[in-house]
Amino acid sequence: QPDVKDLTMDTGVQQMLEKAREEGIETAFDRAAKMTQCGFGSQGVCCRLCLEGPCRIAPKGKGPQRGVCGADADTIVARNLYQHVMQGTSSHVEHAREIVHALIETIEGHAPYQIQGTDKLKCLAQGLGIDIEGKEINQLVKEVTAKALEDFQKQHGTLNWLKLKSHEKNFQNWEALNLLPENAHAEIAKSLARTVMGADSDPANLLMGTVKLSLVDGFAGLHMSTDLQDVMFGTPRAVKAQYRLGVIKKDMVNIAVHGHVPLLAEKVVEWAGKLEGEAPKVGAQGINIVGVCCSGNELLMRKGVNVATNYASQEMPIITGALDAMVVDIQCIMPGLQQVAQCYHTELITTIPYSKISGATHIEFSTEKADEAAREIVMRAISNFTKRDPNKISIPEEITEAYAGFSVEQIVEALSAVNKSDPLKPLVDSIASGSILGAVAIVGCTNPRRKQDKYNVELVMELIKNNVLVVATGCSAHSLGKFGLLSPDGLKYCGEGLRGVLTAVGQANGLPALPPALHMGSCVDNSRIADLLSALAGYLNVGVKDLPVAGSCPETHHPKALAIGTYFLASGVDVHVGVNPQVTGSELVTNVLTAAKEDFPITTDALFGGKIIYEEDSVKAAELIIERIKMKRKALGI
Ligand code: SF4
Ligand code: FE2
Numbered sequence: 067q068p069d070v071k072d073l074t075m076d077t078g079v080q081q082m083l084e085k086a087r088e089e090g091i092e093t094a095f096d097r098a099a100k101m102t103q104c105g106f107g108s109q110g111v112c113c114r115l116c117l118e119g120p121c122r123i124a125p126k127g128k129g130p131q132r133g134v135c136g137a138d139a140d141t142i143v144a145r146n147l148y149q150h151v152m153q154g155t156s157s158h159v160e161h162a163r164e165i166v167h168a169l170i171e172t173i174e175g176h177a178p179y180q181i182q183g184t185d186k187l188k189c190l191a192q193g194l195g196i197d198i199e200g201k202e203i204n205q206l207v208k209e210v211t212a213k214a215l216e217d218f219q220k221q222h223g224t225l226n227w228l229k230l231k232s233h234e235k236n237f238q239n240w241e242a243l244n245l246l247p248e249n250a251h252a253e254i255a256k257s258l259a260r261t262v263m264g265a266d267s268d269p270a271n272l273l274m275g276t277v278k279l280s281l282v283d284g285f286a287g288l289h290m291s292t293d294l295q296d297v298m299f300g301t302p303r304a305v306k307a308q309y310r311l312g313v314i315k316k317d318m319v320n321i322a323v324h325g326h327v328p329l330l331a332e333k334v335v336e337w338a339g340k341l342e343g344e345a346p347k348v349g350a351q352g353i354n355i356v357g358v359c360c361s362g363n364e365l366l367m368r369k370g371v372n373v374a375t376n377y378a379s380q381e382m383p384i385i386t387g388a389l390d391a392m393v394v395d396i397q398c399i400m401p402g403l404q405q406v407a408q409c410y411h412t413e414l415i416t417t418i419p420y421s422k423i424s425g426a427t428h429i430e431f432s433t434e435k436a437d438e439a440a441r442e443i444v445m446r447a448i449s450n451f452t453k454r455d456p457n458k459i460s461i462p463e464e465i466t467e468a469y470a471g472f473s474v475e476q477i478v479e480a481l482s483a484v485n486k487s488d489p490l491k492p493l494v495d496s497i498a499s500g501s502i503l504g505a506v507a508i509v510g511c512t513n514p515r516r517k518q519d520k521y522n523v524e525l526v527m528e529l530i531k532n533n534v535l536v537v538a539t540g541c542s543a544h545s546l547g548k549f550g551l552l553s554p555d556g557l558k559y560c561g562e563g564l565r566g567v568l569t570a571v572g573q574a575n576g577l578p579a580l581p582p583a584l585h586m587g588s589c590v591d592n593s594r595i596a597d598l599l600s601a602l603a604g605y606l607n608v609g610v611k612d613l614p615v616a617g618s619c620p621e622t623h624h625p626k627a628l629a630i631g632t633y634f635l636a637s638g639v640d641v642h643v644g645v646n647p648q649v650t651g652s653e654l655v656t657n658v659l660t661a662a663k664e665d666f667p668i669t670t671d672a673l674f675g676g677k678i679i680y681e682e683d684s685v686k687a688a689e690l691i692i693e694r695i696k697m698k699r700k701a702l703g704i
Contacts, residue, residue: 068099074379074518076548078311078462082382085460091409093381094400098514109651110143116263123651137267143652144272145261147628150648151276151283152257154629157397158287158590159218159250161327165294166214168329168433172298173204177433179329181207182300190293193230207297214294217286218251225249227293228285231593233600235609236637239674245278245636250286253279269654270668277636277670284633288593295328295364295590302471302587304480305370309547312465313372314386318354319345321447322374322383325395326588328364330417330431331357333440334393335369341444348451353444358383359398359541360588366470367587373468376519376544377623378512381406384414387458391447395431396421398511398541398624411453415443468552470585472537474597477584483574490605492571497614498704501563504695505535507595508542508583510619510627513645519545521620521644521684526551526583528688533561534695536583539592542621543585554579592617592630596637606702611638611675614698616691620644620684631678635659638675640694642687647680 070083073095086093106112106122113133114120121133123142132138137145171177181187181203191198191206194213198206217225224246229237240246247253257279260266266275296302314320321338323331338353345352356374357365365371374383377398383389384406392403393415404425407414416422417431417439427446431439482489496502506529512518522545526536530551538546550556554572557565560582572579586594595617603610617634619627622645631641649655656662659678661669671677679694681687 067096072517075520075523076310076375076379076518078464079375079379079382079518081460081462082311082379082385086385089409089458091385091406093406094378094402094514097402106651108646108648110146110648111139111651113137113142113145115145115261125651135263140269140652140654141267141272143649143655144269144276147647147649147655148257148261148272148276148279150625151279151629151632152254152261154624154626155279155283155287156254157626158283158291158629159254161396161590162214162287162290162294163218164327164329165291165298166211169207169294169298170211171433173207178437179298179433181297183297186293186296186301190230190297194226210297214290216249217290218249220249221252222248225282225285227290228281231285231289231597231600233603233610233637235603240281240636243274243673245274245281247278247282250282253282269652270658273655273658276632280629280632280636283629284593284596284637288590288630288633289596291590292587292593296473299328299332299368301475302367302473303476304469305366305471306467306469307366307370308372309466309468309544310464311374311382311386311462313356313374314383314388314461315354316388316459316461317351319348319350319352319448319451320354320356320389321444322356322358322389322392323361323365324358324380324392325399326360326397326590327395328361328368329433329436330393330395330440331361331365333436334443335365335371337437337440337444341441341448344445344448348448350448350451353448356383360590361395363540363543363588363591367585367591368471373544373547376512376541378514378518384410384412386461387455388461390450390454391415391443393417393443394421397626399423410458411450411455413446413450415446466548466550466553468547468585469581470543470547470552472584472586474594474601477598480571480575480580484571490601494602494605496563496567500704501533501567502535503533503692504614504616504699505537506615506691507592507617508536508538508546508620509540509589509592509617509630510622511541511624512545512621513623516621516645518621519548522546523549523551524684525618525620525644525688527559528685529691530560530564530582532688532692533564534692535564537586537595537598538583539586539595540589542619543583545621546583547585551583552581552585554581556582589626589630592634596634599637599639608702609638609675612698612702614695614702616640616642616694618642618644618687618691620687635670635676635678636674640676640679640691642679642681642691644682644684644687647678
């Protein structure tokens with residue numbers, strides 16, 4: 067068995083992994099160590115799209131070079147990538163659609179929520195061409211959600227959200243390349259039809275289809291989810307909270323919320339407050355909600371709820387022996403959680419009809435019955451408190467402090483304390499003067515196959531040392547939070563120029579400094595990063611592709627990251643990937659995405675201005691990213 071120190075940087079997680087081993091419990095880290103990766107699948111050359119197969123293409127020409135149908139490695143790799151992006155896109159689109167319906171049910175009086183983001187609502191309405199004069203909030207919600215629903219139905223034109231949120235130059239480029247999707251559902255259906263056996267087999271055409279689909283992910287998935295969640299729950303503002311397993315409290319009823327859509331998580335927090343008085347009846351001091359993955363992010367961003375851990379270590383809160391319930395909705399929820407939960411008193415509670423786990427309790431969550439479901443979940447957790455086995459309780463003590471809540475609105479507000487009439491000017495001036503070299507978004511996950519948090523943290527350390535401003539989302543942001551990089555304390559790792567800017571902006575806002583990495587939210591909130599880039603490009607009157615910026619997912623695990631990454635590529639942003647994206651079996655696909663061969667006829671770099679940088683070593687990756695940032699600076703004449 068590998069040493070736990072080689073599996074994660076987080077000492078609390080190491081402690082829990084040791085405990086799991088002593089108690090004979092298997093975790094994702096153990097399964098990753100046992101599971102050898104298939105050499106064909108790793109390169110993307112395994113195809114099981116039809117019953118003539120499965121087929122696989124032997125690397126380096128030593129064996130069959132075509133499947134039974136005649137598909138070669140390029141076709142198979144391109145189709146597999148397309149299907150990964152399809153999975154990611156469909157999950158984000160379904161997330162957005164649920165929020166649209168929740169808003170409609172709310173204004174119709176069927177769902178117990180309140181519209182809290184009225185400024186955002188008005189701003190969206192205006193952007194969508196709706197006349198807002200004299201209209202009530204409910205009427206505006208009605209009209210904005212009607213525009214959102216059109217993005218799942220319209221047969222002509224393109225997505226309203228794409229028109230609303232895309233940078234003009236990108237829009238023109240996509241239109242010229244015939245990449246504008248009509249509606250989200252049709253594009254997903256067409257993609258399925260297109261990648262079926264015997265349909266599209268031209269790898270270049272398949273890649274263009276993948277890019278088109280990624281625009282659905284970006285606009286009808288990410289942007290729509292974020293925008294409408296801000297309408298429902300308000301736009302995040304800077305908050306302070308705590309990170310690591312130490313946020314689980316021995317004397318309290320502990321409930322972990324895990325998943326992605328804030329509709330359930332927000333209600334659990336609300337009902338934990340309402341039922342606080344029930345906790346002493348079972349001998350607990352209160353009710354403590356902790357976050358995992360992006361449900362954690364949503365609650366952190368808007369409510370300052372503490373975060374227990376991120377993706378790869380999601381089993382660890384249960385292993386503390388002090389978690390009374392883990393409630394989950396959709397995406398990134400390991401099926402293996404129940405195997406761990408059944409060794410403790412922890413009740414794993416699934417809530418979404420299309421996302422169940424065998425053996426777990428299922429309490430159906432719908433927006434109409436949100437209150438009943440949340441109440442029942444909290445009451446069950448309270449009664450589970452009495453079922454704890456004291457001999458199994460051991461909670462790691464470490465806690466770190468972190469700031470989050472950096473929506474674009476919050477960033478602009480912070481900058482306006484420096485320059486009220488022209489808030490983006492101080493940021494742009496710092497980039498032009500070289501105090502800030504450029505900006506990189508650290509996004510994505512952690513992956514039990516890579517030493518947890520190491521690659522996210524190492525990359526950020528290297529970037530900030532070189533005066534690169536970092537923003538972060540998703541489970542990567544959690545990695546940074548755990549290691550002090552979301553706190554002004556992390557400023558000591560920054561280069562002088564960056565440290566100076568973060569200190570000046572922080573002090574103008576009454577803080578000692580801003581943290582070296584700004585936490586911008588959940589995975590769907592990568593839309594906030596795109597908004598910030600569009601605003602900067604608009605301010606400078608250049609394209610997004612001209613900005614000295616990049617995105618990076620050093621420890622990703624989910625196909626959603628491939629969808630998001632493709633959307634950013636299409637927007638003109640370089641994307642670093644630290645985990646094998648399973649495309650190396652095709653030279654063509656690899657060259658299109660990475661522009662590795664300079665004279666290659668088509669590359670995403672030439673078409674859109676962004677390319678994939680695949681590098682597993684974070685220090686080397688930082689060098690490659692910085693090289694591209696310097697190249698883009700030079701082209702801008704700065
Ligand atoms: Fe094999 Fe072609 Fe069928 Fe894929 S689609 S399994 S390559 S025969
Ligand atoms: Fe996420």
